[in-house]
Structures are given as structure tokens and as C-alpha cells.
Amino acid sequence: xxxxxxLLLGQDGLxxxxxxxxxxxxxxxxxxxxxxxxxxxxEFVAYGALTLAALQxxxxxxxxxxxxxxxxAVTAIDSAQALRHGATRRLPRIIAxxxxxxxxLWLLLTSVDLVGLPLIGQIALALAIVVPLGPMLYRLAYQPxxxxxxLMLLIVSVAVHVVLIGLGLLFFGAEGTxxxxxxxxxxxxxxxxxxxxxxxxxxxxxxxxxxxxxxxGRTIYGKALRATALNRTGARLMGISTTxxxxxxxxxxxxxxxxxxxLISPVTTLYYDSxxxxxxxxxxxxxxxxxxxxxxxxxxxxxxxxxxxxxxFYASAYKEVIVFTLIIxxxxxxxxxxxxxxxxx
Amino acid sequence: MSDKPIxxxxxxxxxxxxxxxxxxxxxxxxxxxxxxxxxxxxxAGKTTLLSCLMGLLPxxxxxxxxxxALGNDFEVEERVGxxxxxxxxxxxxxxxxxxxxxxLLGAFDRYRRGQKDYAKTMEEVYGIFPRLKERAAQMAGTLxxxxxxxxxxxxxxxAKPKLLMLDEPSLGLAPLIIREIFRTVARLREMGVSVxxxxxxxxxxxxxxxxxxxxxxxxxxxxxxxxxxxxxxRVIEAYLGLGGKH
Numbered sequence: 001x002x003x004x005x006x007l008l009l010g011q012d013g014l015x016x017x018x019x020x021x022x023x024x025x026x027x028x029x030x031x032x033x034x035x036x037x038x039x040x041x042x043e044f045v046a047y048g049a050l051t052l053a054a055l056q057x058x059x060x061x062x063x064x065x066x067x068x069x070x071x072x073a074v075t076a077i078d079s080a081q082a083l084r085h086g087a088t089r090r091l092p093r094i095i096a097x098x099x100x101x102x103x104x105l106w107l108l109l110t111s112v113d114l115v116g117l118p119l120i121g122q123i124a125l126a127l128a129i130v131v132p133l134g135p136m137l138y139r140l141a142y143q144p145x146x147x148x149x150x151l152m153l154l155i156v157s158v159a160v161h162v163v164l165i166g167l168g169l170l171f172f173g174a175e176g177t178x179x180x181x182x183x184x185x186x187x188x189x190x191x192x193x194x195x196x197x198x199x200x201x202x203x204x205x206x207x208x209x210x211x212x213x214x215x216x217g218r219t220i221y222g223k224a225l226r227a228t229a230l231n232r233t234g235a236r237l238m239g240i241s242t243t244x245x246x247x248x249x250x251x252x253x254x255x256x257x258x259x260x261x262x263l264i265s266p267v268t269t270l271y272y273d274s275x276x277x278x279x280x281x282x283x284x285x286x287x288x289x290x291x292x293x294x295x296x297x298x299x300x301x302x303x304x305x306x307x308x309x310x311x312x313f314y315a316s317a318y319k320e321v322i323v324f325t326l327i328i329x330x331x332x333x334x335x336x337x338x339x340x341x342x343x344x345x
Numbered sequence: 346m347s348d349k350p351i352x353x354x355x356x357x358x359x360x361x362x363x364x365x366x367x368x369x370x371x372x373x374x375x376x377x378x379x380x381x382x383x384x385x386x387x388x389a390g391k392t393t394l395l396s397c398l399m400g401l402l403p404x405x406x407x408x409x410x411x412x413x414a415l416g417n418d419f420e421v422e423e424r425v426g427x428x429x430x431x432x433x434x435x436x437x438x439x440x441x442x443x444x445x446x447x448x449l450l451g452a453f454d455r456y457r458r459g460q461k462d463y464a465k466t467m468e469e470v471y472g473i474f475p476r477l478k479e480r481a482a483q484m485a486g487t488l489x490x491x492x493x494x495x496x497x498x499x500x501x502x503x504a505k506p507k508l509l510m511l512d513e514p515s516l517g518l519a520p521l522i523i524r525e526i527f528r529t530v531a532r533l534r535e536m537g538v539s540v541x542x543x544x545x546x547x548x549x550x551x552x553x554x555x556x557x558x559x560x561x562x563x564x565x566x567x568x569x570x571x572x573x574x575x576x577x578x579r580v581i582e583a584y585l586g587l588g589g590k591h
Contacts, residue, residue, distance in 0.1 A: 224450060226439070226441075226442065227450050231440070233401070233433070234436075235450075237399070239426060239453055239457070
């Protein structure tokens, strides 16, 4: 391997690693707050990218129907619950958020010229469709069993993942798509060239990570999420509802996933099921961080990116094997160095 | 004292863990601006009582708060919004967050409802517990036992509660700190906060309270104004020991 190739592979590793880092952060966040191992994280990557591609083809994305259906289900369940408790004052909000907002979105999608929209508008629409799926899934699949064991939550995660993959095939078909780059062209650096999209990926990931850091460190809602992760009972006694924290963390995870998909879809062809592997690599990063440490998870995810990229040069056929085998020494090291703690409560 | 409006009233409250009944037909009443104490031995159901009043445990019986019935469907979070707060026996602080962030989160519910004057409330809390101000940037997990209790109380006060429920605030603390904590409890009354104080330290609790209940094996065995309770031979024998005249 000469310097040129090493540079090229490093660039690749860094780009992929940045995406894995974002996903790893989302996984750590969701696990810390809700104890859910969010396997469907990767599906949001694919849904985000493919929804954007559908918009750019001038079609109303089929993900919208999912939002409408889940929104209707949430409205039905939440309204029934509110009525049973005699809390009719909650009804307007429930209906506005879960029923009216998706319908307005539908109206908007059918009334604007999707193809003629600037890219940023299309991205905003794609996020507006995919991100609400996060809190809705939390409400329907996880909230009813929020106090269950980690294992049971994991099993539900697997189920949600399988359902979303199946729906993905139904919605988007088996063909992969690519979306145009945010900025076309390449930057000549002498020793190597950089696609502008690569710069977009790196810059956006960095901005998102800094934004997350500021959110957790500076805002009261970010601190409330951290508090829920640290001490659930203590948080509830402060009026921080576990449900609110769960929905908020799922919203953030959905946003991170969908936006990651939109970032990488100009550089790699994404299929309805591509998200799973990408999400799993983020998961390896999250495991390196022990599912608790954000910085270690991000660093671990970068490591996964580099490892994948360099192993694709030396042993291309085994690159996935090598990446996922990384988890074994990590688990060994973790189980030898950290004290086993019983599951809380 | 007895003409003040009733803040919280429980009638025939029963709480069970599975088949085991931990509380049996407990009735109690707290008036506005009063300090009411529940004393009793370990395992009498004192913590269970507070957990049920806060909504952490479901119970049978009637609980009303400023005339409004609080059923089991009133979640903890809603009760915080109504002005109830609990400082639990284990304190339940956010150990890896700073003292200031712990206090800030005490005001979370008010912030969410649009009351963003937490900075002013925090100054008031620092006024009550100057020690917390000195430790503002320190992680809560590194505080001493007494400081933790102060932080737990300060955090609860950030919610501007009408009723503050304290579960064994003196547990595991040195006598000097206990005295300081109880002095603070007495000051809360002047600030218009009612207090429901659960204690094993009967002597200190009866000194500061207006009214007291004795809880034994899940039932109220005695009740009365705390001065009378402190002179009751049964209380003196069981909880105050010899020289109950303090």
C-alpha cells in the first residue's frame, strides 16, 4: 500500500466512521434513557435516504402513509387513555400532534412542486416525514412495556426492525437509489482529491455532535434526559416523565438516523435494507463505549470506520467479519475490567 | 391552627405489596402551613405511606389534595405539577451532575409549564443552604451525607411545592447536621410550605412538628398535637426513652 492509497482509505474510513459515530451516539442515548437497544436505528438511515429519493422523483413517499397510520393509532390509544382518566384537556394536543400534523404534511406534499424544490426544502420535507416515526414507534412499541427487562425490550426491537425492513421493501422496492450530492465536484488537495460531499458529511457530523454536546450540557431538556439516564426515580420526582424522556430520545435518534442516511446517499447506493449493517457498525462503536460513554462510543465508531476501510484493502471479502470480530476482544476487555452490575431495580 | 384549610387528606388508605398489606386503613390530615410528622419503628410502613401519597405506589382508599381527589391514575409527574414533592430516604440525586444542575432540574416541571424564574428560586435555595452555593460546581456524588440531604431538600424546594414530604431526613447524619436540617424544616413553615415529616428520630420530629401520628405495623396507633404526643407515656416509653421531657 503506498501513501496515496493509504490516504484514500483513511478518507473513506473517516467518512464512514463519522456516520457510525452519529449512529453510535444515538444508540447510547436511547439505551441510557430507555434501556432499549435500538436495532431499528439503521432503518431510519435507509428510510431517510429513500424518502428523499422519492421526493426528488416527484412522488409522495410511501413513508407518509406509515406516519399517518401510526399517528392514527397513537391518537386512538392516547385518546382512549385520556378519556378513561377523565383528562379531556389533553385531547386537543394529542389530536393536533398525531393526526392533524401528519395530515397537514400530506396536504403540503400534494400541493408543492416536489421536483422543483431546492435541495434543502426536500431534505426538510424528508426529515419531517421520517422523524415523527421515532416518537410514534416509542409510544406504540416500547412505552407499554417501558418497565420490562432489557432482554424483552431487545426482543421488541428485533420485531420492530423486521417489520420496518419488510415495510421498506414494500414502500421503496428492491432497487437501490442514490441522491445527488449537496455540492457536486471534487476538491484537489494535491496528494489526494476530496469529494465535496465528503466534506459535507464530515462537517455536518461535526456540527451535529457539537450540537448534541451543547444540548446535553446547556439546555434543561438535555439535562433532564441525562437525569433520567442517571436516576429514573429521582427524575420522576422532579416531574421529568419517563414517557417524555423516551419520546424525546427516540425523536433525536430518528433525526440522527434519517439525517445520516441523507448525508451518505450521494456517496453510496442505499437499498431498503442497507440501514441494518450501517446501524450495526454504529452499534459496535456504542459497545466499545459500553453503551454509556458518548465520547468513547464516538471514538470507537471512528475506529470501526478505519478498520473497515483498511481491511477492505487487505481482505476485502472479510471486511465485515473483521469489523464484527472486533466486538469479541472489546467484550472480553470490558468484562475483565469492569465490575458486573446487576440490572437496576 | 385547626381552622386552616386542609391541604392533603387521606382516608382509610391501604397499600399492599402483592398479598402483604403494608398499610391498613391509615387516615391522616395535613393543613396548610402545618408540619405534620409520622413517627414509628422501622418497617411500620412510613416510607410506603409517602410513596403512595406521591404516586409511586398504588393504594386503595381516598386521598384528596386541596379538595381534589387524587386517584391512582395521577402519575408522579402530575402530582409534582400540583405542588407535591417527595425527598426520598435514598435522596435519589443525580450523582454525575453538578449541584447546580441538580437544583436546576428541581425546577424542570415549572420550566416546562412556562415559569422560567428558576434563577431567582435558586438564589432563595442558596439562601437557605449557603453550603450548596459553595459546592455549586461540584458533582452531587462527591458530597457528604449532610450536604446530600441539603441538596435533596433544595432540589425539592426548587419546584416551589405546597407540600414537602421528607422521608427520614436525619438518617445516617451527625447530630449537628440533624439539628441544622430540622432548623431548616421549621423555617419552611414560615415560607408557607407545609411539611409531612417521616422520622424514626421521634424526639427531634415531635419538637419541630405541630401534629403527629404514630404508625405501627401499618396502622395509626396514636395521634395528636405533638406536644401532647411528646408527653404521652406510651410514646415516651416506646420512642423517647427515659427523660422524655427533653
